[in-house]
Amino acid sequence: MKKGEVVVSNGPLAEARVEGGKVKAVGSFFRPMERLAIVRNGKVFAEVRGDGRRDRLAAISHEHPALQRKVPLWLLFPANRKMHPALGEPEPVP
Numbered sequence: 001m002k003k004g005e006v007v008v009s010n011g012p013l014a015e016a017r018v019e020g021g022k023v024k025a026v027g028s029f030f031r032p033m034e035r036l037a038i039v040r041n042g043k044v045f046a047e048v049r050g051d052g053r054r055d056r057l058a059a060i061s062h063e064h065p066a067l068q069r070k071v072p073l074w075l076l077f078p079a080n081r082k083m084h085p086a087l088g089e090p091e092p093v094p
Contacts, residue, residue, distance in 0.1 A: 012036075012079035021063040027079035028056040039076040040064070 007013065012029040014036065023045065027036040036057040037047040046061040057079070 012081050014077035014079045016077055023061040024058070025060075025077050026056065026058045027077065029079070029081045030055060031081055033057050033079060033081045035078070035080040037078050039078065 012027045012033055014025055014027040016023060016025040016038070018024075023038050023040075025036060025038050025046075027033055032052055032055055033050045035047065035049055036059050038045045038059050038061050040061070045064070046059045048057050048059045050057055
């Protein structure tokens with residue numbers, strides 16, 4: 001902890017990297033995941049859905065010229081998992 005190498009989360013963790021014009025993202029959680037997406041500048045770029053059993057999902061985007069050039073862009077990796085109210089987790093708010 002003294003080195004600052006600690007991550008605390010109550011939800012899925014997502015890791016991502018850009019290689020050769022593609023974005024590769026992996027999301028994981030200790031319970032089954034429902035979805036992992038790659039969002040580029042506000043639009044879904046790639047998405048994978050869970051099957052109700054897998055606790056790890058991987059998404060790979062198609063190649064995009066903006067990822068090969070050094071142009072400004074933002075990336076977001078939403079990862080969803082199933083809520084369990086019986087375990088004390090709240091229902092999602094619509």
